[in-house]
Amino acid sequence: MLTSKEIRSLFLQFFESKGHKIVPSAPLVIKNDPTLMFTNAGMNQFKDLFLGNAPVKYPRIANSQKCLRVSGKHNDLEEVGIDTYHHTMFEMLGNWSFGDYFKKEAIEWAWELLTEVYKLPKDRLYVTVFGGDEAEGLAFDREAAEYWSAHIAKDRILSGSKKDNFWEMGDTGPCGPCSEIHIDLRPDEARKALDGKELVNTGHPQVIEIWNLVFMEFNRKANGSLEKLPAQHVDTGMGFERLTMALQGKTSNYDTDIFQPLIKKIEQHTGIAYKSNEKTDIAMRVIADHVRAVAFAIADGQLPSNTGAGYVIRRILRRAIRYAYSSLNIQSPFIYTLVDVLAAEMGDFFPEIRESAQFVARVIREEEQTFIKTIDSGLNRLEEVIRNTQGKVVDGEKLFELYDTYGFPLDLTTLILRERGYSADQEGFNREMQRQKERSRAAAELLAGDWVEIRNGGDRFVGYDTTELETEVARFRKVE
Ligand code: ATP
């Protein structure tokens, strides 16, 4: 059986042999792009090449890119841990052509790699091609269908809608029709009972998409219209964890050697066996998944905080802490100890996680300590709120109190409410948040005079924790 490390290397070697330059993953956190907070696909770092705004040095590139899908157009957070194949952070194996080869080579090489190098059984594979879209004035992708038909029976080439077969990075940016490869991992009897094609893209956990080949031809402008790019490009992305699941003969990404060391450590710590109960299984998957996202984000320089990208990271971590607390009875910091496992398992390919492991663990431990202090009283308060709620919607003021006083991010409160059959008044929450911003702005204006005097008197005091952490961050950055 191939290890995940071998699977990754084989991908890179294959495309190197086809003339691709292998480049490192870009950081998970994107600075200086108002349209994107985190890297959500391998192509992000090449945006300017597609748009024709930067010169092409290597017309063929391949890599494994760390991606995070927790905000914006691609947000999988709610699925993570509940299903077994969507992650917050995952690796996307990709190959690109910048104005060089196009559909024919992209399709042929994808097929060659999957069936000849990885030796996936051909009769378990399906492909989809873009079926066209009238509103956008786009035609069925006849060309892609033709190239596929050299390799795979016609009834395994399915035509898909704009939703599945027209790939877009975000609301604006490079985009184009795509052709996806799906694999049916169900046992033979099940496959015979119902021909797999009805299941493609329907959320069946054993019939999943593994690779997307995008034919970049357009740029989506801010007004929603499409403009032709100056040249045609190929942009592909294959889910590394899903591919590993297929190649290691598993039915869940969490059963592969990518996640097992993390799951094992959680089992050891809790004394609970994975796969003994759906509730504890979900919690274990959430923790194993979320610690990767949070650790890599911190290693890439994004600390948890109360605003912007930092708050997204804090929310992910608090979601994991709450699952640990409620479902696994973990009531003192533990998640941070998983960083060592990550560093050992992934540090060869992503040295940043090994180099910063101690720092990352320390930040996570502090976050755990802080949140665990209030989680108990917050959960009690939430129970009380639920008891006193008439109807099924919890109002914004209560949601805001949970956020402000107990540190419960809105999505966490919403998740808990959903588990209990309630929903959250999001708009009401936003209104309260706005009100608080106005209050603190007014307060800041009032205090402005005093502030200057304090600053003249000596160092600015920002609170013990913050100062300490800032010093640490400064030290860490210098080491880099
Ligand atoms: P899905 O339909 O399963 O949500 P997608 O169509 O959103 O996937 P793409 O944007 O086409 O995914 O990304 C390319 C590949 O990355 C997918 O074929 C899949 O293998 C993988 N992938 C996408 N999202 C995730 C995720 N959240 N976790 C793990 N792998 C993912």
Ligand code: MG
């Ligand atoms: Mg998706």
Ligand code: MG
């Ligand atoms: Mg899809």
Ligand code: MG
């Ligand atoms: Mg896709």
